[in-house]
Amino acid sequence: MNPDPRPSRKHAPPPPGPLPYARQFIDESDIAAVIAALHADFLTQGPTVGAFEEALCRATGARHAVAVSSGSAALHLLAIALGVGPGQVGVTSPITFAATANCFLHAGGGVALADVDPRTGLMTPGHLEAALDTLEARGVPPGLVIAVSLTGRVADLEGLARVCGRRGWTLVEDAAHSLGGLGRAADGTSFRSGSCRHTRAAILSFHPVKHICTGEGGAVLTNDADLAGRIRRLRSHGIDKPSPDRLPPGEGPWFQDQVELGFNYRLTDIQAALGLSQLRRLDAFLERRRTLARRYLERLDRPGLRDIFALPPPDEGSAWHLFVVHFADAALRRRAVEFLADRGIRTQVHYIPVYRHTFYKKRFGETTLPGAEAWYRGCLSLPLFPAMRDQDLERVADALEAFVRTCRL
Ligand SMILES: Cc1ncc(COP(=O)(O)O)c(C=O)c1O
Incomplete structure (x- = not known):
C-alpha cells in the first residue's frame, strides 16, 4: 500500500488551474x-x-x-x-x-x-x-x-x-x-x-x-x-x-x-x-481525508469566522467525503463562493433539495421541508480530496479569513 496518497511529481500532479472541490487520485x-x-x-x-x-x-x-x-x-x-x-x-x-x-x-x-x-x-x-x-x-x-x-x-x-x-x-x-x-x-x-x-x-x-x-x-x-x-x-x-x-x-x-x-x-x-x-489505497485515502478535515477544523475554529459560518459537527467515524460549512444566510454563501472563485478556489453546494428541481415540482407540486431548507440555505462544500496538498488547504483557510475580514468592513 502507498502510505502517502498525496501527489508526488511523478504521480497525480496537482491539477493546473483552479483548485477543484473534489478530484480523483490516479497514480x-x-x-x-x-x-x-x-x-x-x-x-x-x-x-x-x-x-x-x-x-x-x-x-x-x-x-x-x-x-x-x-x-x-x-x-x-x-x-x-x-x-x-x-x-x-x-x-x-x-x-x-x-x-x-x-x-x-x-x-x-x-x-x-x-x-x-x-x-x-x-x-x-x-x-x-x-x-x-x-x-x-x-x-x-x-x-x-x-x-x-x-x-x-x-x-x-x-x-x-x-x-x-x-x-x-x-x-x-x-x-x-x-x-x-x-x-x-x-x-x-x-x-x-x-x-x-x-x-x-x-x-x-x-x-x-x-x-x-x-x-x-x-x-x-x-x-x-x-x-x-x-x-x-x-x-x-x-x-x-x-x-x-x-x-x-x-x-x-x-x-x-x-x-x-x-x-x-x-x-x-x-x-x-x-x-x-x-x-488497495482506500485506507491511505481515508487517512488523508481525515487529516485534512482535522486541519480545517483547527484552522477555521476562530471567533471571527464562527460568526460567519458554522463548522461541521464532530464525528470521529466520518469518511469525510465532503467538508461542508454553513453560512449564516444564502447571500453570504453566494458572496463567499464568488470571493473564493476569484482566488482560484472552487466550491460546490450539496445539495439543492430534490423537491426544488423542476421535474419534481411538475410531478409533485411545491414542497418545502424546514430542515432541508435550513441545510441548503447556507451549505458550502470546501475543497477536500486525497491529492490535496497541505498548502492548498492553507490557501482555502487564508481566503476564508480574508473573506470574513470583508464582511466586517
Ligand atoms: C448520494 C448519492 N447517491 C447516488 C449517487 C449516484 O451515483 P452515480 O453517479 O455513480 O450514478 C450519487 C452520485 O453522485 C450520490 O452522491
Whole structure:
C-alpha cells in the first residue's frame, strides 16, 4: 500500500488551474492495472469484476457485492429487486443527489421525502417516523426507505432500522459518500458503512469525486444471497445461465434463459482493474481525508469566522467525503463562493433539495421541508480530496479569513 496518497511529481500532479472541490487520485499503479486489463482476455465483465467484488466485501464487511455500471444503476436494480412498483411509495431524504429519489420512479413507484437534521443533513428516526405517519394515514402500504449517509457521516441506521422494523418497511443505505465510514450503535460499538449490519442492502458509487473511482461505476452490497443473485441477473438483461448439472434436457453449454426483464448495467474488467487498484489505497485515502478535515477544523475554529459560518459537527467515524460549512444566510454563501472563485478556489453546494428541481415540482407540486431548507440555505462544500496538498488547504483557510475580514468592513 502507498502510505502517502498525496501527489508526488511523478504521480497525480496537482491539477493546473483552479483548485477543484473534489478530484480523483490516479497514480502509476492504477495506470499499470488498467493497461494489464487491456492485455487480458476480457474487456467487458470478467474475472476482474469478481475479484473487485470480493475486495469490496473485505472492505465493507458485507457478504455479497455486485458491481454495476454506476451508483444510479445500483439504486435502480435494488428498487426493482426489493419490489418497488405501481401503488408503492418509497422514502428518502431531499438532501441527496437526485438519483436516490429517481430510483423509485424508474421502478414505477412514487417517492416521499422525509426531512433532515439541519446540522448534518441526515434523516433521523424522528423524521422517518413523521414521514411514515403521513404515508400510512394515506393508506400507503409499507415499502422501501433509503437512508443517505451524507458527506461521509453514517446515518443512524440502527435507529432507522428500528422504526422500519416496527412498521414493516425495508431499509437500505445509500453509502455513495461513506465508503470507509463508521456508524455508531446505541451500545457504543461501531459498524462499517455498507456492512448491511442494520440494513437489507447498501449501494456505493465509484464516480471520480468519491472515495475510490472506476470512471463510472457502482455496487450493491448485501448479506442476502438471494437478493445478490437477483441483482446479478438483473444487471445482465435478466438472463440465467444454469450450471452444467442444472441444464434442461437436450440443452448444451450454450444455454441461457431470460427469465425476467433486466438491463445491461455491467461494469467492465477495465473499470474493475482500476477499482481494485484504487481499493488497495482506500485506507491511505481515508487517512488523508481525515487529516485534512482535522486541519480545517483547527484552522477555521476562530471567533471571527464562527460568526460567519458554522463548522461541521464532530464525528470521529466520518469518511469525510465532503467538508461542508454553513453560512449564516444564502447571500453570504453566494458572496463567499464568488470571493473564493476569484482566488482560484472552487466550491460546490450539496445539495439543492430534490423537491426544488423542476421535474419534481411538475410531478409533485411545491414542497418545502424546514430542515432541508435550513441545510441548503447556507451549505458550502470546501475543497477536500486525497491529492490535496497541505498548502492548498492553507490557501482555502487564508481566503476564508480574508473573506470574513470583508464582511466586517
Ligand atoms: C448520494 C448519492 N447517491 C447516488 C449517487 C449516484 O451515483 P452515480 O453517479 O455513480 O450514478 C450519487 C452520485 O453522485 C450520490 O452522491
